[in-house]
């Protein structure tokens with residue numbers, strides 16, 4: 420059997436007690452492609468990304484990267500599945516630089532300082548590395564979260580509403596950076612409410628009450 424490259428969901432269902440948040444979703448995003456997932460609040464977009472990242476266990480179905488099953492968050496992180504979570508998931512009482520450093524050190528990456536400097540520069544925050552996250556604006560915090568995701572050089576990048584608090588210049592900057600992640604070979608999935616973000620992706624799926632349908636196939 421040939422290996423299917425990229426991230427694959429097969430019959431993926433996520434439920435919280437009785438509530439089905441993701442309902443029998445199947446798709447594949449190959450390396451080099453950007454998929455946008457939109458849909459109303461509560462449609463299941465975050466739950467889908469969390470399941471792809473191994474952060475929530477599916478009720479049924481599977482997730483795999485290059486044919487290798489993803490079963491939990493540490494395993495997924497080790498396989499290179501990067502999640503840029505909604506709400507950023509930053510430690511507010513650490514500096515921007517420290518927030519970027521933590522996952523890199525945990526994964527035993529080389530040249531941590533150089534990688535961090537490059538990522539902060541890419542999001543326009545080269546001079547903010549020593550600021551505590553709680554001292555930064557909401558949009559700056561969102562860019563720190565994107566920088567932390569970029570710094571991990573993932574094989575899969577899952578961006579959950581990562582442009583929601585940005586002005587148009589920074590939104591374009593972040594979208595260019597996510598496109599660059601795909602260009603270097605990552606499979607990128609962006610959950611978004613923004614039609615402009617969806618329009619710039621290679622494929623566009625919508626979710627409604629956990630069900631996924633295609634506006635534009637990959």
Ligand SMILES: Nc1ncnc2c1ncn2[C@@H]1O[C@H](COP(=O)(O)OP(=O)(O)OP(=O)(O)O)[C@@H](O)[C@H]1O
Nearest residue numbers: 435438440458459460461462463464465466467505
């Ligand atoms: N940890 C949880 N426990 C119980 N229910 C949850 C949990 N997380 C999400 N839900 C529910 O699952 C459904 C899908 O939520 P989810 O956050 O995945 O949607 P979303 O499309 O990302 O929404 P938004 O656009 O508002 O971020 C909602 O009904 C939500 O209330």
